[in-house]
Amino acid sequence: MVAPCTHASATPGRRRLDCDRLFDAARLAMRKVYAIGIGTGNPDHVTVQAIKALNRVQVVFLLDKGDDKADLATLRRDICERYIEGRPYRVVELEDTPRDPSVPCYEARVAQWHERRLARYERAIAEELADDAAGAILVWGDPSLYDSTLRLLEAVRQRGHVSFEYEVIPGISSPQVLAASHKITLNRIGGAVHLTTGRRLASAAAEELDDVLVMLDGECAFSTIPDADLDIFWGAYLGTEHEILISGPLAQCKGEIVRARSAARAEHGWIMDTYLLRKRPAS
Numbered sequence: 212m213v214a215p216c217t218h219a220s221a222t223p224g225r226r227r228l229d230c231d232r233l234f235d236a237a238r239l240a241m242r243k244v245y246a247i248g249i250g251t252g253n254p255d256h257v258t259v260q261a262i263k264a265l266n267r268v269q270v271v272f273l274l275d276k277g278d279d280k281a282d283l284a285t286l287r288r289d290i291c292e293r294y295i296e297g298r299p300y301r302v303v304e305l306e307d308t309p310r311d312p313s314v315p316c317y318e319a320r321v322a323q324w325h326e327r328r329l330a331r332y333e334r335a336i337a338e339e340l341a342d343d344a345a346g347a348i349l350v351w352g353d354p355s356l357y358d359s360t361l362r363l364l365e366a367v368r369q370r371g372h373v374s375f376e377y378e379v380i381p382g383i384s385s386p387q388v389l390a391a392s393h394k395i396t397l398n399r400i401g402g403a404v405h406l407t408t409g410r411r412l413a414s415a416a417a418e419e420l421d422d423v424l425v426m427l428d429g430e431c432a433f434s435t436i437p438d439a440d441l442d443i444f445w446g447a448y449l450g451t452e453h454e455i456l457i458s459g460p461l462a463q464c465k466g467e468i469v470r471a472r473s474a475a476r477a478e479h480g481w482i483m484d485t486y487l488l489r490k491r492p493a494s
């Protein structure tokens with residue numbers, strides 16, 4: 212917050228100018244955090260807008276998710292090296308502890324995990340960014356989709372312990388890459404698309420939806436739902452050199468997807484997959 216300007220000045224017009232300058236200086240001095248969508252694993256997904264933002268920051272914050280996901284941290288570093296040109300920047304790693312499996316309630320488990328992340332972000336912004344500096348958080352895919360960065364930044368801002376502003380740079384999300392790789396549109400003409408998680412798929416399927424886009428499905432929920440009139444368009448490691456695509460009638464493909472998923476996960480140590488379930492029109 213900028214305190215109101217109270218100093219005296221010879222003339223009202225002059226005084227307004229002085230105040231404007233003070234406000235501008237304060238605005239310029241404000242810390243800034245860019246939440247930058249970086250796409251889903253292909254450095255070419257990074258937009259020109261993202262590159263311009265990257266070239267304004269002094270600090271890049273990286274969430275360290277452990278060895279299993281070292282590939283993802285390496286990609287983020289590669290993006291910085293490739294696109295930040297001729298200016299120094301620091302990489303600050305923020306350790307990300309996993310959710311505590313001993314907390315039985317899912318919502319409580321996520322809330323605790325977010326609280327720990329919030330404290331970490333707050334400390335990092337306060338301690339690592341000078342008053343007039345800018346930092347970047349590189350967000351997988353697009354920040355608007357199943358990602359807590361924006362909620363956390365707003366919560367840190369609302370707590371008011373550290374003042375900063377933030378800006379969101381959109382990125383290419385996994386549903387977009389899925390659609391491009393399979394050469395499909397996500398909706399049918401004038402139709403709706405239901406976006407959900409593996410955990411919620413069973414209830415979404417029960418709602419008689421035509422097109423359902425599923426993310427965050429570690430349990431292969433597609434293999435447990437009635438499959439008679441559904442096609443699946445499945446993709447893993449979308450946008451990366453390891454991309455795997457399988458599509459066809461769910462009844463025929465689900466076994467192959469479960470096997471491919473488990474083999475790829477064993478090989479790489481991690482997997483991210485997304486899929487569209489499409490109801491076949493009644494013939």
Ligand SMILES: C[S@@+](CC[C@H](N)C(=O)[O-])C[C@H]1O[C@@H](n2cnc3c(N)ncnc32)[C@H](O)[C@@H]1O
Nearest residue numbers: 251352353357384385426427448449483484485
């Ligand atoms: C925490 S969410 C993040 C989503 C991300 N913000 C986005 O815009 O795609 C992680 C989920 O996104 C999907 N996902 C992200 N990257 C992917 C990729 N390269 N290939 C397939 N699915 C991906 C998976 O469903 C994964 O479980």
